[in-house]
Amino acid sequence: MGVVQGDQMVLNIGPQHPSTHGVLRLEVMTDGEIVSEIKPHLGYLHRCFEKHSENVTYEQVIPFTDRCDYLASMNSNFGYVVAMEELMEIKVPDRVEYIRIIMGELNRVASHLLALGVYGLDIGAFTPFLYMLRDRERILDMFEYTCGARLLYNYMWVGGVSHDLPKDFEKICFGFLDYFEPQIDEYNNLLTYNKIFVERTADVGVIPADVAISYGVSGPNLRGSGVNWDVRKDESYSIYDRFEFDVPVGDGKFGTLGDCFDRYWVRMLEIKESVKIIRQALKDIPSGDVHQALPKKIRPPKGSVYRRTESPRGDLGYYIISDGSPVPSRVKMRSPAFTALSCLDEVSKGWMISDVIAILGSLDIVLGEIDR
Amino acid sequence: MGVLENKFQDNVVVASLDKLLGWARSTSPWYFQFGLACCAIEMMASAASRHDLERIGMMPRSSPRQADVMIVAGTVTMKMALRVKKLYEQMADPKYVISMGSCATSGGPYWQHGYHVLKGVDLVVPVDVYVPGCPPRPEALIEGLIKLQEKIQTERPLTRDLV
Amino acid sequence: MTIEEIKITLTNKFSGSIIENEELSDKQIEVEGSKWLEIATFMRDDPNLSFDQLECITGVDTGEDATLQSRYNLHSMEYRHKVEVVINHDKKNPKVPSIEQVWRIGDWFERETYDMFGISYEGHRDLRRILCPDDWEGWPLRKDYEGQESYHGIVVPKIKEEDEWE
Numbered sequence: 172m173g174v175v176q177g178d179q180m181v182l183n184i185g186p187q188h189p190s191t192h193g194v195l196r197l198e199v200m201t202d203g204e205i206v207s208e209i210k211p212h213l214g215y216l217h218r219c220f221e222k223h224s225e226n227v228t229y230e231q232v233i234p235f236t237d238r239c240d241y242l243a244s245m246n247s248n249f250g251y252v253v254a255m256e257e258l259m260e261i262k263v264p265d266r267v268e269y270i271r272i273i274m275g276e277l278n279r280v281a282s283h284l285l286a287l288g289v290y291g292l293d294i295g296a297f298t299p300f301l302y303m304l305r306d307r308e309r310i311l312d313m314f315e316y317t318c319g320a321r322l323l324y325n326y327m328w329v330g331g332v333s334h335d336l337p338k339d340f341e342k343i344c345f346g347f348l349d350y351f352e353p354q355i356d357e358y359n360n361l362l363t364y365n366k367i368f369v370e371r372t373a374d375v376g377v378i379p380a381d382v383a384i385s386y387g388v389s390g391p392n393l394r395g396s397g398v399n400w401d402v403r404k405d406e407s408y409s410i411y412d413r414f415e416f417d418v419p420v421g422d423g424k425f426g427t428l429g430d431c432f433d434r435y436w437v438r439m440l441e442i443k444e445s446v447k448i449i450r451q452a453l454k455d456i457p458s459g460d461v462h463q464a465l466p467k468k469i470r471p472p473k474g475s476v477y478r479r480t481e482s483p484r485g486d487l488g489y490y491i492i493s494d495g496s497p498v499p500s501r502v503k504m505r506s507p508a509f510t511a512l513s514c515l516d517e518v519s520k521g522w523m524i525s526d527v528i529a530i531l532g533s534l535d536i537v538l539g540e541i542d543r
Numbered sequence: 544m545g546v547l548e549n550k551f552q553d554n555v556v557v558a559s560l561d562k563l564l565g566w567a568r569s570t571s572p573w574y575f576q577f578g579l580a581c582c583a584i585e586m587m588a589s590a591a592s593r594h595d596l597e598r599i600g601m602m603p604r605s606s607p608r609q610a611d612v613m614i615v616a617g618t619v620t621m622k623m624a625l626r627v628k629k630l631y632e633q634m635a636d637p638k639y640v641i642s643m644g645s646c647a648t649s650g651g652p653y654w655q656h657g658y659h660v661l662k663g664v665d666l667v668v669p670v671d672v673y674v675p676g677c678p679p680r681p682e683a684l685i686e687g688l689i690k691l692q693e694k695i696q697t698e699r700p701l702t703r704d705l706v
Numbered sequence: 707m708t709i710e711e712i713k714i715t716l717t718n719k720f721s722g723s724i725i726e727n728e729e730l731s732d733k734q735i736e737v738e739g740s741k742w743l744e745i746a747t748f749m750r751d752d753p754n755l756s757f758d759q760l761e762c763i764t765g766v767d768t769g770e771d772a773t774l775q776s777r778y779n780l781h782s783m784e785y786r787h788k789v790e791v792v793i794n795h796d797k798k799n800p801k802v803p804s805i806e807q808v809w810r811i812g813d814w815f816e817r818e819t820y821d822m823f824g825i826s827y828e829g830h831r832d833l834r835r836i837l838c839p840d841d842w843e844g845w846p847l848r849k850d851y852e853g854q855e856s857y858h859g860i861v862v863p864k865i866k867e868e869d870e871w872e
Contacts, residue, residue, distance in 0.1 A: 387811035
């Protein structure tokens with residue numbers, strides 16, 4: 172009987188594939204079903220955001236930042252205006268700060284709901300997807316009531332916000348939060364404690380903490396590996412220091428520390444913390460004029476600034492260089508999903524192809540942000 | 544009408560063959576989910592709980608061979624344009640294309656300085672229905688799909704084209 | 707540690723390579739390109755500096771005097787201090803040692819700066835374009851970029867100078 176000769180097979184996943192969260196092409200070298208190397212190919216959604224931002228004014232860049240991370244566009248706007256206000260040394264009124272935090276945290280909940288729903292869909296569970304999207308629609312209704320748009324808002328402007336909260340927004344929002352908190356237990360029953368889900372995600376795709384820091388991984392992916400780093404607490408911006416909330420950190424609940432289940436569990440706990448922050452903000456929100464501090468003409472002084480904020484995917488950073496004219500000289504967006512995707516090769520060596528899909532889903536990438 | 548008048552009872556339907564074929568083909572078009580960017584999220588939202596696309600007969604398919612309609616949702620870049628053409632050619636006849644969103648229609652907000660953005664997917668594939676919006680609401684997408692169904696009903700596949 | 711102490715530590719160890727430049731802000735240090743790999747390894751491994759996180763690499767076309775710049779933002783998780791390192795390149799032949807072995811995210815960040823500006827990183831194991839297609843011509847984010855005529859038969863539209871509504 173002769174020896175069986177094995178050979179490497181190259182499998183191409185994407186760019187059009189239901190599980191790749193967008194247009195991503197993965198060139199996977201496998202020995203049968205076991206993966207030995209993955210080469211991601213990007214750039215299928217490269218929409219020249221940085222070239223556009225050198226040719227339009229500072230205010231006109233904000234709709235382009237919306238479209239980069241389209242699942243959490245309030246947070247993308249937030250990062251840009253925080254960096255601009257640091258460059259121009261503008262102090263916004265308190266009401267604007269509270270409104271920004273409410274909208275940012277609501278969008279964080281919506282983004283996590285979609286990420287977890289689609290993750291369940293990747294693993295094979297269809298029902299949590301429908302339930303989570305149903306609740307996300309209620310959040311999008313609230314956004315539409317405030318500023319008119321469902322997905323891409325152009326809401327946060329340098330020095331303020333575009334529309335004030337409508338009169339009965341607080342009542343609607345409290346009604347939603349009271350309805351929503353028991354739903355989290357329903358999601359846990361459906362997905363978190365589901366034996367099949369746990370077996371497919373626990374111990375799979377472990378990212379050790381030092382590897383994660385060297386690859387620039389941040390946000391829930393880094394916290395799932397046990398590192399307590401949250402920009403809202405450690406490099407605090409806006410008025411996050413006035414609110415009380417915990418930072419959930421993974422602890423190897425069902426398997427090894429830093430596996431896919433830890434990242435999923437950190438996101439689930441973050442939804443609860445965001446609900447806490449929204450409740451505190453709605454209770455204490457002061458009155459005022461939201462358009463008071465809007466500058467008449469945006470002409471920042473010469474200089475540069477790099478500021479990062481916490482988006483649902485991690486550390487979103489903006490590097491803005493200004494030369495004194497109304498048009499930016501350079502705007503660079505440091506996207507958290509770009510760094511999260513870079514560690515895919517190292518993390519998935521030795522796992523099977525279906526585990527690669529589980530790892531990719533747990534990293535929660537958005538291709539619009541990666542390719543800009 | 545003479546011979547055939549009042550010959551049939553109430554439970555018999557008489558129709559022309561064209562209209563029957565049009566009705567059969569238009570009421571259950573399966574779509575090829577070709578979500579590229581932000582419009583893909585609105586396409587997913589219109590297939591989910593609140594605006595259910597399955598009630599008008601559309602089911603998402605991931606393989607081009609099993610689909611009738613290709614919904615191009617999102618910006619098409621130069622790198623992706625060649626793949627769009629290849630996937631369109633892999634679909635089986637009769638096939639239709641819906642261009643969803645302003646990026647797929649004409650380049651969208653990236654029309655002016657986008658060196659890598661294709662100014663409209665109709666430069667590579669023939670488009671039947673354009674749905675405007677950035678992103679279009681799920682209701683707008685459903686209206687576009689119903690217009691496509693009306694268009695399919697007016698086709699006459701059995702008649703040879705007059706040269 | 708404050709920025710001053712970081713500058714003093716680096717100047718003591720690499721006296722020739724730290725350049726004094728008044729145009730930079732007080733958070734930025736200018737470094738000469740040829741010794742960048744040793745400086746980066748020292749900044750990561752020294753127990754007092756311990757810069758273990760590379761936040762961002764930004765390529766800049768300053769638009770004047772034919773210079774390109776790379777700006778590296780570094781951060782330490784242990785001491786929570788940050789610094790920004792600026793390196794100038796000559797536009798005709800921009801190159802700098804690659805630091806992808808020091809911080810693993812440098813791999814993709816350097817590929818992106820190469821794709822957009824044409825700065826070549828010596829010692830990088832796999833330097834190829836990451837966002838634009840492999841056979842794209844030109845360096846898009848330079849200020850004097852002219853788009854190519856067509857790509858595989860599809861016409862590439864020219865970048866318009868001013869608003870033209872036809």
